[in-house]
Amino acid sequence: MKLHFIAIGGSAMHALAIALKNKGMQITGSDDAIFEPSKSSLQENGLLPENEGWFPDKISANLDAVILGMHAKKDNPELQKAQELGLKVYSYPEFIFEQSKSKTRVVIGGSHGKTTITSMILHVMNYHEKPVDYLVGAKLEGLENSIKLTEESDFIVLEGDEYLSSPIDLQPKFHHYKPNIALLSGIAWDHINVFSSFEVYKKQFEIFVNQIVNGGILVYNEEDTLVKQIAEASENPIRKHPYSTLDYYVEDGETMLVTSEGDMPLEIFGKHNISNLSGAKWICQHMGIDEEDFYEAISSFTGASKRLxxxxxxxxxxxxxxxxxxxxxxxxxxxxxxxxxxxxxxxxxxxxxxxxxxxxxxxxxxxxxxxxxxxxxxxxxxxxxxxxxxxxxxxxxxxxxxxxxxxxxxxxxxxxxxxxxxxxxxxxxxxxxxxxxxxxxxxxxxxxx
Incomplete structure (x- = not known):
């Protein structure tokens, strides 16, 4: 496929461009401002545009599709040219879904904790050498890129962001993914420039839960009143698994997790992170990792980048x-x-x-x-x-x-x-x-x- 990225410098956009290049696709892109670390990553992968700016001449009929980033505007000259030519224009979550239709899609949603939970799951899978595709919003030790797309992996783990998809696609990103397995960690009003009231914001999570495929699984934090309410009210024919914070204590500045195998020291700390760990454990079990193997792997998890x-x-x-x-x-x-x-x-x-x-x-x-x-x-x-x-x-x-x-x-x-x-x-x-x-x-x- 030949694909062109409008606003290739975005954190997810540049990672997707690299992932698709690694998959064998022909990638070009434009942006009017590209900052680090995106700039260096694009340069290392031969994808950094020669000049910053928008160039309609880059858009031609021989492109298979255009991927539009949130940083671009509706009147972007490259977008207008693509629309004139009748090219298919995707937001990046739309294209991620196109690439993962044949996979088991595991989507981690919530106002908070989603990056950490996604990172925990990927750490456990990486530790046990179980390859999965993924999209995560932070750089992780042992993973070269924040997005990986292959033909071989049966699972794809997606951090489900509730922000808008693109200037012409005003759906939240996680509404595109249609999970087979989903997690909902917590709900607290955010992005008020997009969601004008708490009720409007809350509605996005109700839609997310109702988009889980028939017979799918919802893992949800029962300690969050709103999450519990949405999960239990949903009439979607899915299996529902509540989770709560696991037992732990702090001793001499070290957090100890209480497990059936004995008390285990952790690299991470804080009640919210132990709650995140509990949710990640449930998801990993649905992905074929038993409890003992989960604990063995998670003990070495040091956290997602910039998260405590x-x-x-x-x-x-x-x-x-x-x-x-x-x-x-x-x-x-x-x-x-x-x-x-x-x-x-x-x-x-x-x-x-x-x-x-x-x-x-x-x-x-x-x-x-x-x-x-x-x-x-x-x-x-x-x-x-x-x-x-x-x-x-x-x-x-x-x-x-x-x-x-x-x-x-x-x-x-x-x-x-x-x-x-x-x-x-x-x-x-x-x-x-x-x-x-x-x-x-x-x-x-x-x-x-």
Whole structure:
């Protein structure tokens, strides 16, 4: 097949382009801005466009299809040319489904935990040398690319993102996958720029559950009230398997999982991660891995990239985390405090996404940083202006979080200076963001601390 990618630089788009090239397809692509690590990956695989920009001349009738990324606009000149020529235009989840129709599709959905659960499943399969195709939203140790597509694998494990598919395909991505086996981890309102109310957001997960193929399997977190409600209300003729957090305890800074084979030390920690592990265990069992083999493999799982990732074990201990939604922030703060109960926790959160900077949504962060000894919120007024949102005030943020002693900073320089001047012995730092605190290289800053 000859395929052209419009917006090839996206995190999933560039990974799909590489996966399809590895499968023997002829790939071209365009983008008006390509950043690392996508840029280097495309270059290494001979797929980096010679020039940035949109070039309608790249679109010709001899293409089998065009794959359109979310970064492009509806009036993209390459898209318009493809439509004029009557070419088939796919969003990337649509094309993933086309490539996996003959496979058992395992789809991991939920507002939080899906990257970690998908990563756990892939770690276990890789450990036991059971090849599967996959799509995951993080770089994993031992896996060259975040997407793998082959003709040979019977299973494909897909991280089921609920965000929109493309500028002309306004369905959530996970509505395309039609799972044989699905997992639903939790539901907490997110992406308010797309889903205007919680009810609209919740509806997407109801649709997801009802799209599981007849006779399929739903593994669901019964500790999440909304997930339990949706799972039990669904009349889809499927098998339903609830899961809950497995027994564990923390001893001398080490998390121990209670199993029938004895207490087992884990590399990961936090109640939300033990819950994720429980869900992953159920899925792996449905994929042919028994409990004993699962535990053997999962004991060496160190976590998905940027998910409670330890970047310093010295004094101070430092973690970075992709957490940005209220539920994820609260879970990450609680997890680190539980693991280090006798040390001062400095929890830093960057408000970076459209939702987090929205004055209506920000109240969802109520009590999210309560378990931290020191809470710090950083945001850029420039980012608020770029997103055309109402300016936020320090007082509004403190009120939303329910903490009068919250430190709110709006410049990179003030943020760095404040942390350097804390001078706390035996501290643990947690940096949470989907951004970079105005250009802060955390690893370098940790050295300075």
């Amino acid at each position: 990732q330890k970047i310093s074990s010295e004094n101070p201990v430092v973690f970075k985390d992709f957490a940005h939604s209220p539920s994820k922030v609260k879970a990450s703060v609680a997890a680190v405090k539980e693991q280090y109960p006798n040390q001062k926790l400095v929890a830093c959160l960057e408000l970076h996404t459209f939702s987090s900077l929205n004055e209506t949504f920000i109240s969802e962060y109520k009590n999210a940083l309560d378990k931290a000894d020191i809470g710090v919120v950083y945001y850029s007024p420039k980012a608020v202006a770029q997103k055309q949102l109402t300016p936020l005030s320090t007082e509004k943020i403190k009120e939303a979080f329910g903490q009068n002693n919250l430190e709110v900073l709006t410049s990179n320089e003030d943020f760095v200076t404040y942390l350097k001047n804390l001078s706390i012995n035996d501290a643990v730092y947690l940096f949470m963001s989907s951004g970079d605190y105005g250009g802060l290289v955390l690893e370098d800053f940790v050295t300075e601390l």
